[in-house]
Amino acid sequence: MRLHLDAEKCQGHNRCYALAPELFDVDDYGQAVLLVEGDLPTELQEKARLVAANCPEFAIKVLED
Numbered sequence: 001m002r003l004h005l006d007a008e009k010c011q012g013h014n015r016c017y018a019l020a021p022e023l024f025d026v027d028d029y030g031q032a033v034l035l036v037e038g039d040l041p042t043e044l045q046e047k048a049r050l051v052a053a054n055c056p057e058f059a060i061k062v063l064e065d
């Protein structure tokens, strides 16, 4: 499983960072930054689904293998 962040859609609510600081950071403009590349470890996959479901702009997608 991988995560994809569409920076064009992100409006900087920072909900992703609040829910999963292991997966997201925030840049100086308040926009989300994805911290992980490639396959997610098993222990982060549930969180990945949680943040994708909670992004109000639908900017986060879970890509299942």
Ligand code: SF4
Pocket (backbone or CB within 6 Å): 005, 009, 010, 011, 012, 013, 014, 015, 016, 017, 030, 031, 032, 054, 055, 056, 057, 058, 059, 060
């Ligand atoms: S929750 Fe979505 S819109 Fe908000 S900062 Fe994260 S990616 Fe951007």
